[in-house]
Amino acid sequence: MVSLSRRALVTELDRxxxxxxxxxxxxxxxxxxxADRGRDVLAIDVAIDGSSGGDHVAGSTEDADTVPPGSLRVRxxxxxxxxxxxxxSSALGTSDGVDAVYAxxxxxxxxxxxxxxxxxxDAACLFTTLGFEEPVVPVERRSLPDTTLYVAHSAADPFP
Known part of the structure; x- marks a missing residue:
């Protein structure tokens, strides 16, 4: 079962x-x-080595004509x-750019x-914390079910 906080976070990031x-x-x-909603996602972590990462195309088990244009790359x-x-951008290999950075x-x-x-x-920045920590950067707080989403404004941030 998917948690309420995860569903709410996905809904916020889906834009x-x-x-x-x-x-x-x-x-x-x-x-x-x-990725299943058609978004292109690059996920990074220092704990991922080259052998455990990979690419996942959303809906890859479906017929090619019905696959949404989403992907997940883990690096x-x-x-x-x-x-x-x-x-x-070059270090990430994102020639098309990034609309949002989240954590x-x-x-x-x-x-x-x-x-x-x-x-x-030039991307929006959104994150949740460990729960017991307050943000150490200027943010706008957004209450979501079971969590708080922090929005650190940037030039491309679509939030008012």
């Missing part, structure tokens, strides 16, 4: 076509749900290094680099 999930670990449920990536990279259970020490990466990618 973006191209997303980057930071610190995905082995919890790919939100990214998979977004090794360090948000701190990416935030400082000369060209984060689930983002620890305080990774919030600033995540927001900086989103700023450099």
């Amino acid at each position: 973006f076509d191209r997303l980057l999930e930071v610190g995905c670990g082995d919890r790919l449920g939100v990214a998979e749900d977004l 090794h990536g360090d948000v701190v290094a990416l935030a400082d990279a000369p060209s984060p 689930r259970r983002l620890p305080a020490e990774l919030q600033r680099p995540t927001v900086e990466l989103a700023r450099r990618l």
Whole structure:
């Protein structure tokens, strides 16, 4: 059974076509749900090695004519290094760009680099925290079922 917080987070993120999930670990449920809705998602984590990552095309068991245009790619990536990279888009291999950077259970020490990466990618930045931590960056709080979504505004942020 999918949790209320996961469903609400997917609904909030569904407005973006191209997303980057930071610190995905082995919890790919939100990214998979977004890919199944036709979104292109790149999920990164420092704990993923080259052999465990891969690409998943949403609806890949269906006939090619009925497959929605979504995908999920899982790769090794360090948000701190990416935030400082000369060209984060090139380092990520995202020639089409990213509309939003998001994270689930983002620890305080990774919030600033995540927001900086989103700023450099000209993308919106949204995250949840570990629950007991307050954000250490300026945010707008959005109450969702069973969680709070923090929106760190950036140039491409569609939220008022």
